[in-house]
Amino acid sequence: MKKILPFILILSCLSSTIFGEFSYLGRSLEGLLMGDAFTALADDSSTLFYNPAALGRHSGVTISTLNPSFQFPDVLVKDFSLDNFNVGVTDRFSNFPSDPAGIANRILGFPLYLQLGINPSIKMENFGIMLFANSKTNMILENAIYPSLEIDYRLDRGFIAGYAFNFGSMNKKGNGNSFTVGASIKHINRQGLSGSFDLFGPELIALIESLSDYASLRKDLGYSKGDGWGLDTGIEFNRSSGSNRFTFGVSLLDVGDTRYKTEEGAGVVKQDMSLNYGMSYSGGDRFFGYSFALDYHNAIDPFTETMSKIHLGTRVNLTAMDLYMGWNAGYWSYGVALDFWMLRLLVGFYGVELGNTFNNRQGKRTVLTLNLLDFHFDI
Amino acid sequence: MTKSFTQTILCLILLCACGASKEEEFDLIMTKAKLLLTQSKCDEALFELGQTGYRHYDAKYLQLYSSALACKGGFSVTSLFGELADLTTTQAGILGSLSGMASSPTTSSTNKAFINLQSAIDTLLYAGNISTVSAANRAAEFNSTDASNMNMQALYMVLAQLGRYFYLHGNTNAAGKKGARDTPETNDCLTDYTFFDGGAGDSQVLRAFATGGGTITPCAGNADGHSELKDGAPNRNKYLCQGVILFNNLLDLLSNISLSGDNTSELQDLQSNIGDLCTLAGLGAVCTVKTQSVCESMAAVPADLNSIESFFVVVFETMLTDL
Numbered sequence: 121m122k123k124i125l126p127f128i129l130i131l132s133c134l135s136s137t138i139f140g141e142f143s144y145l146g147r148s149l150e151g152l153l154m155g156d157a158f159t160a161l162a163d164d165s166s167t168l169f170y171n172p173a174a175l176g177r178h179s180g181v182t183i184s185t186l187n188p189s190f191q192f193p194d195v196l197v198k199d200f201s202l203d204n205f206n207v208g209v210t211d212r213f214s215n216f217p218s219d220p221a222g223i224a225n226r227i228l229g230f231p232l233y234l235q236l237g238i239n240p241s242i243k244m245e246n247f248g249i250m251l252f253a254n255s256k257t258n259m260i261l262e263n264a265i266y267p268s269l270e271i272d273y274r275l276d277r278g279f280i281a282g283y284a285f286n287f288g289s290m291n292k293k294g295n296g297n298s299f300t301v302g303a304s305i306k307h308i309n310r311q312g313l314s315g316s317f318d319l320f321g322p323e324l325i326a327l328i329e330s331l332s333d334y335a336s337l338r339k340d341l342g343y344s345k346g347d348g349w350g351l352d353t354g355i356e357f358n359r360s361s362g363s364n365r366f367t368f369g370v371s372l373l374d375v376g377d378t379r380y381k382t383e384e385g386a387g388v389v390k391q392d393m394s395l396n397y398g399m400s401y402s403g404g405d406r407f408f409g410y411s412f413a414l415d416y417h418n419a420i421d422p423f424t425e426t427m428s429k430i431h432l433g434t435r436v437n438l439t440a441m442d443l444y445m446g447w448n449a450g451y452w453s454y455g456v457a458l459d460f461w462m463l464r465l466l467v468g469f470y471g472v473e474l475g476n477t478f479n480n481r482q483g484k485r486t487v488l489t490l491n492l493l494d495f496h497f498d499i
Numbered sequence: 500m501t502k503s504f505t506q507t508i509l510c511l512i513l514l515c516a517c518g519a520s521k522e523e524e525f526d527l528i529m530t531k532a533k534l535l536l537t538q539s540k541c542d543e544a545l546f547e548l549g550q551t552g553y554r555h556y557d558a559k560y561l562q563l564y565s566s567a568l569a570c571k572g573g574f575s576v577t578s579l580f581g582e583l584a585d586l587t588t589t590q591a592g593i594l595g596s597l598s599g600m601a602s603s604p605t606t607s608s609t610n611k612a613f614i615n616l617q618s619a620i621d622t623l624l625y626a627g628n629i630s631t632v633s634a635a636n637r638a639a640e641f642n643s644t645d646a647s648n649m650n651m652q653a654l655y656m657v658l659a660q661l662g663r664y665f666y667l668h669g670n671t672n673a674a675g676k677k678g679a680r681d682t683p684e685t686n687d688c689l690t691d692y693t694f695f696d697g698g699a700g701d702s703q704v705l706r707a708f709a710t711g712g713g714t715i716t717p718c719a720g721n722a723d724g725h726s727e728l729k730d731g732a733p734n735r736n737k738y739l740c741q742g743v744i745l746f747n748n749l750l751d752l753l754s755n756i757s758l759s760g761d762n763t764s765e766l767q768d769l770q771s772n773i774g775d776l777c778t779l780a781g782l783g784a785v786c787t788v789k790t791q792s793v794c795e796s797m798a799a800v801p802a803d804l805n806s807i808e809s810f811f812v813v814v815f816e817t818m819l820t821d822l
Binding site: 219220221222224225228229262263264265266267268316318320321322323326423475476480481 | 562
């Protein structure tokens with residue numbers, strides 16, 4: 121550990137991200153409902169989005185055939201107090217105006233987020249491979265004086281393949297210590313556009329008036345496309361005793377930033393490197409299991425405040441239901457998953473920091489997924 | 500011992516060397532300012548933008564800085580946009596219509612909101628650190644997209660500021676009728692018309708205009724102007740020139756922006772129509788001056804002050820006549 125610490129500290133200086141929400145290649149919906157404290161857990165089909173070293177804890181074969189994910193803004197107003205349990209739609213979208221100025225005033229500052237994804241994966245012992253296709257759209261209208269529309273759209277498609285090497289003295293019952301080193305390579309085709317447009321300015325007006333076809337519209341909005349290869353690495357330390365396990369993990373995703381060779385457009389937004397630390401403690405049995413997790417994300421980002429990097433999460437596994445709760449860098453997250461034989465429905469809500477400082481601007485989102493035909497068998 | 504000491508020093512140096520580039524810091528400031536303006540926190544946004552030093556040649560920065568000043572000036576384009584839909588765009592009605600907007604009421608030219616909106620306009624008109632204001636000079640300093648975006652933002656603010664100017668000095672009522680509000684002042688003319696022809700008792704300018712068949716009702720006398728624009732009022736030349744500069748820049752912006760929609764052809768024709776008026780009346784440089792300091796220098800010369808007063812009669816009094 122003493123020899124590793126300088127190495128980790130050196131890595132802390134190699135890159136940075138700038139502001140607002142850090143955009144990862146992908147996230148686990150379960151992880152998001154646990155405050156995204158998932159680096160030292162990562163035990164679902166999204167392992168390779170978090171830490172390739174977590175493959176070291178996997179045994180047998182696990183197949184996720186589809187792993188769909190769907191996220192959209194949380195427009196519900198929820199009051200869960202005992203004397204007034206109430207859920208309704210926010211006033212922002214009631215009696216919605218039809219004139220441009222009225223619409224602009226209503227949606228000013230409201231983050232619009234839509235994510236659609238399919239991430240099938242196979243894990244065989246310490247090897248894992250995942251295909252992914254994730255579309256993310258972020259839109260927000262800013263500046264009450266002279267509104268500008270900020271748009272960030274990305275479609276990422278590709279694969280990640282990784283392997284973890286175990287070292288240590290864990291016996292056949294799973295008791296003992298183990299140290300794991302993991303690495304994964306990934307190929308990403310990224311398409312997207314990112315820009316800022318004055319809502320009442322000549323650019324958008326000219327675009328709308330000359331709207332001829334989708335291809336020319338997206339080109340005028342700054343669309344670009346490219347391919348790139350990326351590398352993730354990670355380490356993990358596990359101490360197990362019976363069904364209890366303590367895990368400490370560190371992952372370095374997109375080593376040196378993942379850059380894209382541009383095929384079309386002015387240039388594709390790179391995927392920033394991130395250094396993430398995580399700890400988790402899990403225990404229980406097949407009828408009642410629990411996990412607690414603590415993460416520290418983006419350690420190398422000089423702009424994000426310390427409190428905005430801290431994530432806490434907890435998970436309770438019951439026979440046909442899992443409960444999630446977390447604290448995602450200042451905002452609560454919670455959700456539930458229900459299992460019906462080969463069907464798994466997960467729904468929940470989480471908050472995310474969209475501003476530059478801690479508790480500055482909250483994005484509220486809903487997650488929904490329906491998994492079919494996920495298999496696991498031991499070999 | 501030496502090896503671990505060296506490792507530790509190396510780590511500390513690397514840790515201390517971590518940081519972002521100046522451009523990354525600037526991007527962060529811009530993002531913070533945008534968020535503050537979304538929350539209408541005007542002073543905080545101005546403070547953030549001041550952290551980076553004034554950037555004469557960065558269009559996005561200038562637009563944001565202008566937005567922060569306009570925020571202090573009580574302006575927002577979403578409020579204005581709804582009123583623009585009802586704007587009368589004919590030459591005879593536009594100034595009265597602007598003065599009748601809900602955002603137009605103002606108490607004086609020293610009103611903070613008025614001053615701040617003017618500062619917001621000047622931020623964009625003088626973009627690129629130009630000393631002689633014109634759309635052509637700005638276009639020489641910025642690419643066409645940036646220049647066009649700044650022109651459009653400036654246009655909205657100039658329309659709002661003209662509304663305030665003529666509400667104040669034209670004593671207009673809610674319908675935009677000149678000389679009809681009568682509170683706190685009761686002037687029927689925008690300014691005093693001071694050039695007399697011998698002992699005739701009437702302003703040379705007004706008499707010449709009446710002889711030519713012009714109509715500027717209810718303005719009839721030569722000493723019935725607003726208190727800020729009366730003969731001998733402090734800063735009279737400055738406030739006279741504010742009107743001229745705002746109007747001439749409006750025409751300059753309209754001629755450099757492509758407008759679409761109903762009634763925009765009347766706005767596009769405004770410059771040529773006013774140009775014809777100026778030529779007929781022989782008003783000279785006052786019809787094209789777009790820089791405040793140049794106009795004030797002109798106003799210090801009696802012959803040019805006469806031209807400015809003539810401009811007020813020929814252009815403003817006629818455009819603000821009874822609707």
